Amino acid sequence: xxxxIHNKLCIDVKIDENMNLMRLIWSGESDDISPSKVLSPYLSxxxxxxxxxxxxxxxxxxxxxxxxxxxxxxxxxxxxxxxxLEILILYSNSKEWQRxxxxxxxxxxxIYKNLQxxxx
Amino acid sequence: MRKFNFVxxxxxxxxxxxxxxxxxxxxxxxxxxxxxxSIQVCSSELIENAIKYRYVEDGEEDSxxxxxxxxxxxxxxxxxxxxxxxxxxxxxxxxxxxxxxRSEDFESLYKERLKEIFYSESDTGxxxxxxRIIHECGFKIDYYLxxxxxxxxxxxxxx
Numbered sequence: 624x625x626x627x628i629h630n631k632l633c634i635d636v637k638i639d640e641n642m643n644l645m646r647l648i649w650s651g652e653s654d655d656i657s658p659s660k661v662l663s664p665y666l667s668x669x670x671x672x673x674x675x676x677x678x679x680x681x682x683x684x685x686x687x688x689x690x691x692x693x694x695x696x697x698x699x700x701x702x703x704x705x706x707x708l709e710i711l712i713l714y715s716n717s718k719e720w721q722r723x724x725x726x727x728x729x730x731x732x733x734i735y736k737n738l739q740x741x742x743x
Numbered sequence: 744m745r746k747f748n749f750v751x752x753x754x755x756x757x758x759x760x761x762x763x764x765x766x767x768x769x770x771x772x773x774x775x776x777x778x779x780x781s782i783q784v785c786s787s788e789l790i791e792n793a794i795k796y797r798y799v800e801d802g803e804e805d806s807x808x809x810x811x812x813x814x815x816x817x818x819x820x821x822x823x824x825x826x827x828x829x830x831x832x833x834x835x836x837x838x839x840x841x842x843x844x845r846s847e848d849f850e851s852l853y854k855e856r857l858k859e860i861f862y863s864e865s866d867t868g869x870x871x872x873x874x875r876i877i878h879e880c881g882f883k884i885d886y887y888l889x890x891x892x893x894x895x896x897x898x899x900x901x902x
Binding site for chain 1: 757760761764777780783784787788791794795850853854857858860861866867871872875878879
């Protein structure tokens with residue numbers, strides 16, 4: 624799976640065969656008015672190609688996202704839940720905006736048992 | 744502490760949100776990082792809204808105005824744009840602000856909106872930015888209609 628570089632947003636994909644993980648390491652900024660045009664097909668392809676690996680969404684290096692970036696991430700979580708994939712989301716505890724934005728994703732744990740969300 | 748006043752009128756474009764965020768970073772250099780991030784998040788979301796919901800008649804100037812006032816006690820951000828009273832989007836936007844103003848639990852409001860996005864097939868996340876301004880940045884929000892101009896005003900105490 625290729626990395627994504629779109630304007631100031633970067634998603635590095637790293638496969639850890641020993642741990643059976645696919646790491647999606649997000650960095651930079653996402654402030655497009657319609658980020659879902661790029662992110663949704665990219666993340667959808669990730670879900671199709673991940674196989675039986677656990678997906679680790681590493682968001683702690685992100686400097687900024689607008690609210691329009693949230694729906695493609697939520698739709699990705701939804702797609703993974705339908706496919707019964709395991710997801711771990713890691714966000715930064717030291718960035719206030721990340722605590723507010725991503726801690727609230729815990730609301731999906733009621734719907735989706737294979738979802739873990741941790742602050743780092 | 745001096746009072747800072749940042750006023751800018753811009754033509755709407757795809758890059759304008761990013762441009763203003765960077766300008767804010769430069770203008771408020773030396774301020775507490777959390778204050779700068781609050782200004783950036785709030786300004787970005789309001790300008791994005793203004794770009795999405797503005798309405799300009801033929802021959803009218805298409806512009807969005809942002810004003811930021813910061814002193815030792817208060818931070819105020821105001822964004823204005825032209826609107827159409829007939830626009831359903833405008834009515835939805837104003838209804839959303841009214842709903843946010845009535846709410847006392849912004850975290851629940853944010854989570855509820857996340858669930859709506861989860862269960863929808865095509866939700867683009869409208870209104871999430873407004874809730875973010877309140878929940879994440881701690882602003883109060885209100886709006887005013889003046890002639891053909893919609894003004895969204897946010898305010899928070901920082902003292």
